[in-house]
Amino acid sequence: MTKQDARKARQVAAQQASRRRTRTIMIIAVFAVVVIAAVAVWAAKRPPSSNTSANVPAGVNSDGGVPVGTATSPVVDVYEDFQCPICKGFEDNVAPTLHQMVNDGQIKIVYHIMSFLDINLSNDSSKRAANAAGCAQDQGMFLAYHDQVYANQPTTEGVGYTDDQLIQFAETVGIPDMARFQQCVANDTFGGWVTQMEVSSENDQVTGTPTLMVNGTRVDWSQASTWNDVLSIVQEAIAAAQ
Amino acid sequence: MTNTDRTQWVSTVVRVVLAGIMLWAGLAKLLEPGQALRAVQAYRIFPSWIDDVVAIGLPIIEISVGLLLLLGLGTRFAAWVTAGLMVVFVAGVASAWIRGLSIDCGCFGGGGDVPSAGRVGRYLTEIGRDLLFTALAVWLIRFPTSRLSLDRLTGIAVEIGEDDNNPDEVDETP
Numbered sequence: 001m002t003k004q005d006a007r008k009a010r011q012v013a014a015q016q017a018s019r020r021r022t023r024t025i026m027i028i029a030v031f032a033v034v035v036i037a038a039v040a041v042w043a044a045k046r047p048p049s050s051n052t053s054a055n056v057p058a059g060v061n062s063d064g065g066v067p068v069g070t071a072t073s074p075v076v077d078v079y080e081d082f083q084c085p086i087c088k089g090f091e092d093n094v095a096p097t098l099h100q101m102v103n104d105g106q107i108k109i110v111y112h113i114m115s116f117l118d119i120n121l122s123n124d125s126s127k128r129a130a131n132a133a134g135c136a137q138d139q140g141m142f143l144a145y146h147d148q149v150y151a152n153q154p155t156t157e158g159v160g161y162t163d164d165q166l167i168q169f170a171e172t173v174g175i176p177d178m179a180r181f182q183q184c185v186a187n188d189t190f191g192g193w194v195t196q197m198e199v200s201s202e203n204d205q206v207t208g209t210p211t212l213m214v215n216g217t218r219v220d221w222s223q224a225s226t227w228n229d230v231l232s233i234v235q236e237a238i239a240a241a242q
Numbered sequence: 243m244t245n246t247d248r249t250q251w252v253s254t255v256v257r258v259v260l261a262g263i264m265l266w267a268g269l270a271k272l273l274e275p276g277q278a279l280r281a282v283q284a285y286r287i288f289p290s291w292i293d294d295v296v297a298i299g300l301p302i303i304e305i306s307v308g309l310l311l312l313l314g315l316g317t318r319f320a321a322w323v324t325a326g327l328m329v330v331f332v333a334g335v336a337s338a339w340i341r342g343l344s345i346d347c348g349c350f351g352g353g354g355d356v357p358s359a360g361r362v363g364r365y366l367t368e369i370g371r372d373l374l375f376t377a378l379a380v381w382l383i384r385f386p387t388s389r390l391s392l393d394r395l396t397g398i399a400v401e402i403g404e405d406d407n408n409p410d411e412v413d414e415t416p
Binding site: 209 | 272273274275276277279280281283284290298301302305306309310313315316319342343344345346351352354355356357392393396397
């Protein structure tokens with residue numbers, strides 16, 4: 001190898017190294033831009049100060065959950081979405097027994113109304129129905145309204161609820177001040193509370209609906225094959241907590 | 243059109259398709275952070291702080307790799323990352339399946355627990371789809387040099403010999 005050849009080889013090698021360095025820097029730059037953009041998007045999406053400013057219906061817990069019943073324990077947390085078909089199955093087959101236990105002062109139920117199915121179903125019915133349930137709670141009629149919504153859940157998942165239906169449900173259960181209820185539905189008065197409940201449910205590690213917790217412990221009914229099985233599993237969990 | 247030309251144009255198409263898939267998957271998660279977190283939690287694999295990290299980190303990696311593929315910048319590197327992600331995704335779905343969970347993979351947004359009806363079909367579809375994407379990534383690992391790419395534009399692909407499919411261009415180096 002002559003001296004010139006050697007010099008040329010060194011030059012080429014240097015050039016290649018420099019180009020590789022440039023590429024590495026460009027790749028890192030792409031990652032950096034994406035990180036910055038992602039942080040900006042998340043900052044913009046953060047729910048507007050979810051703590052104090054949100055309108056909340058009368059009588060709900062600090063995390064947004066709706067307490068039902070006068071007993072203090074055991075507490076049965078129920079996580080539902082108004083568009084979730086299995087939640088309707090739960091309401092039809094398991095909830096009546098739980099409601100009876102509430103009436104007998106044996107348990108307290110806390111309903112957490114989630115609204116994530118809106119994303120899967122590309123509509124906003126879960127959020128609107130949750131807000132309407134908040135409007136009912138504000139007039140002291142959450143449970144009756146909630147049951148009425150499930151009783152009228154569309155058989156095809158994703159059809160959702162119209163505002164007229166949500167108002168019709170209120171008339172059926174006899175909400176005292178219908179004018180106030182209609183305004184509450186039209187103005188999405190408790191939209192912030194609906195978001196708050198979704199966020200707090202996510203913080204409770206709830207990944208699907210319906211989810212049941214007894215005194216904070218998740219009830220696992222994944223092995224159950226019928227609603228009767230689910231009911232017995234839930235009753236056992238409650239008995240163990242009493 | 244020579245064989246080399248054809249291979250390079252095929253690589254361009256593969257690159258853009260894979261870029262679209264990664265960008266779609268990443269943006270869907272980025273725009274619904276709560277949903278993404280629920281999707282990760284539903285796998286019940288990690289402690290909750292790692293779930294948080296994955297829910298934040300995964301969309302960033304997917305979008306970055308998607309952009310690299312779209313630009314044709316560091317194509318082989320991006321293809322390796324993509325293939326690696328796909329292997330992890332297949333393992334994740336398979337693990338959920340084996341443990342008897344019924345979840346949506348959350349691959350393109352969505353995710354979380356879902357009704358168990360049709361779960362075998364859903365898991366097979368998800369795994370099959372990821373394997374198809376893996377095949378596309380493997381093509382790019384094998385033939386990273388493509389038309390309309392920054393790698394070619396800057397001459398890097400040629401010089402560092404990444405173009406296994408393109409022996410004639412290697413000769414351009416004096």
